[in-house]
Amino acid sequence: MSRRTSARRAPAITATSPCPCGLGAPYGDCCGPFHQGRGAAPTAERLMRSRYSAFVVGDAAYLLRTWHSSTRPPGLDFDRSITWTGLEILGATGGSAFHSEGTVEFRAHYEVRGQADDQHELSRFVREDGDWVYLDAVG
Template identity: 70%
Template sequence: MSRRSSRSPKPPVVTAGSPCPCGLDATYGDCCGAFHAGRATAPTPERLMRSRYSAFVVLDPHYLLRTWHSTTRPADLDLDPGIRWTGLDILATTGGSTFHNDGTVEFRAHYETHGETGSQHELSRFVREDGHWVYLDAVE
């Protein structure tokens, strides 16, 4: 008979040399890790969405808050270590080029929690604030 632990599972260990959780063919250190560490900024809303997803994977609330629009950003963010994010699908994008000031990303993020699997589907809006792409909100 196996025992189930009542403790929350630990987030996966993601190192600079690990595959990036966002799904792009790059290491975490060369992809989203560079954004998380502040060595680069996301050039498009899609890349920002991918980096924000990766921030959920590695439990980095500071990055999530830093990339959230000042008018919609919460005061703090408490990430649940019991949720293990398992994959990201980018379904559609609009705008977001160097010639745009806004854009959208429709995505589905997959997760496991308490032995159950699920997904979050959202159409997110992004805008430029102080010259950088930031998450504004979800379209209802």
């Protein structure tokens, strides 16, 4: 997601809440451990999903920590009028344990003042210090 993308803190997501990333596991078993620094996303797609979840829960520190050092902004400001409503992964290339780079195409759905919209992006991910990080959007 780009620097201009914003997020609104979702109502109380707990460890037992469904994870916002859409994989169907509880947040505490899915993206929560990544957000808390108790592990790193094993693939570019899992990093994309965990970054989406970080937008949902308003975790700027995680987003910045998983952004490549060459493209990372100095900070993030969340637009509290946006409510993230779902994530679709449309495709991926590379990005596995055997790769050093990969792409993930996604559509992130949201609402602003009752109006539904979405953000469509093809994101590039690379490894930095062994961990997957978001590099930039293609195109």
